[in-house]
Amino acid sequence: MSVLVRIGRKKAILCGGKWSSADPRVEDQLQNSLDMWVQNTGGPPLGHRDPDQFAADAIRSDLGYEVLIASKPKGRTAQTAYFSKRQMALPF
Template identity: 35%
Template sequence: MGVIVALGKQKAVLRRGEWRCADSSLERQLNRLTEEWLLSGNAPGLGEPDHEMAVAREMASRFGGRILYRARTAPQRTVRDYFPKRQFRLAFPDLG
């Protein structure tokens, strides 16, 4: 379902691996930092039962925010949503 986080005077919603916020600059920053964190190897593994909560906790910590609301998500769904975000993007040359 999702997580709502208060970041200063703004609120952001994390749902299915994507942040939404009224402040588009903050939204872009949250999405970029989340992607970097997931690829860094510092994020919890795919065995984490609640990826959205782990991401929300990390971003709240980085921005000095707090979690306001959490709706539980099925573990299978979070693995499906977060697995592609953990894949490295390799730039293969176009041989065609």
């Protein structure tokens, strides 16, 4: 687990660039916001030690959630998760 957040009474986890929540609407809203943020900004800096924490902090003000727990990821899974998200989507 990387980042656990609370939106009202609902919770969600961001791990490896993917949001998970028991509420599908909350999960979709968080994932869409994350994907838009990555497309607009390029995402967390390359080589950042905790890209999930960086991303969660970056979109927190837009969605108004509270970070409950953040733990550093092990290995390179979280760092490499944002590589594919950085690719431009071309309308072919």
